[in-house]
Amino acid sequence: MENNQYPFVNLPLPYDYDALEPFIDEKTMRLHHDRHLQTYIDNLNKILESNDPSLRKLSLERLICGNFRIPLADREAIKNNAGGIYNHRFFFCGMRPDRTRPGGSLKKAIENTFGSMDHFYIAFKKAALSVFGSGYAWLVKRHGDLKIIKTVNQDTPLCQGCCPIITVDVWEHAYYLKHYNLRGDYIEDWFKVIDWDTAQLNYESNKK
Numbered sequence: 574m575e576n577n578q579y580p581f582v583n584l585p586l587p588y589d590y591d592a593l594e595p596f597i598d599e600k601t602m603r604l605h606h607d608r609h610l611q612t613y614i615d616n617l618n619k620i621l622e623s624n625d626p627s628l629r630k631l632s633l634e635r636l637i638c639g640n641f642r643i644p645l646a647d648r649e650a651i652k653n654n655a656g657g658i659y660n661h662r663f664f665f666c667g668m669r670p671d672r673t674r675p676g677g678s679l680k681k682a683i684e685n686t687f688g689s690m691d692h693f694y695i696a697f698k699k700a701a702l703s704v705f706g707s708g709y710a711w712l713v714k715r716h717g718d719l720k721i722i723k724t725v726n727q728d729t730p731l732c733q734g735c736c737p738i739i740t741v742d743v744w745e746h747a748y749y750l751k752h753y754n755l756r757g758d759y760i761e762d763w764f765k766v767i768d769w770d771t772a773q774l775n776y777e778s779n780k781k
């Protein structure tokens with residue numbers, strides 16, 4: 574991942590703000606990327622600036638999963654803000670406007686694990702709907718097996734030995750302007766902008 578160390582910067586989206594219309598609206602994408610993600614970046618930089626300089630050499634993953642050099646008092650804030658950066662980048666880069674289709678070894682693995690693509694979508698939607706409060710639903714690979722998991726707030730699957738493949742942000746700020754309280758409708762729309770090519774690369778690169 575680019576820009577994996579202090580100073581963290583807000584990398585531009587790999588598509589225009591309005592590119593995911595009509596599924597994800599432009600205003601949501603602007604606020605989500607330019608304000609929500611920016612805040613995590615600013616907060617993390619600020620915490621690192623006021624800490625031991627050696628922390629500035631740690632990768633985003635190390636900051637999330639912990640390191641003996643991180644002072645106890647800052648551990649939670651560092652984990653949350655670094656997680657906010659990691660999760661948002663992963664989520665934004667996992668979508669694209671020109672519709673891709675599941676294929677290759679990932680599609681086969683999904684069909685083997687869940688029975689069919691349709692069964693996978695049903696199970697994924699159910700998991701994403703059942704995230705209580707704010708968090709994410711993920712398709713991950715763990716010990717070679719595919720699994721759908723949920724994380725709360727800005728926790729990530731990284732420290733649980735999981736390799737993330739796709740994720741959906743189900744914090745209300747990700748959908749409220751367009752879908753109001755209808756998280757299920759948002760998830761259905763998000764299905765249409767999943768970047769399955771990137772998902773396949775994630776699946777292959779994480780192969781153990």
Ligand code: MN3
Nearest residue numbers: 609742744747
């Ligand atoms: Mn978000």
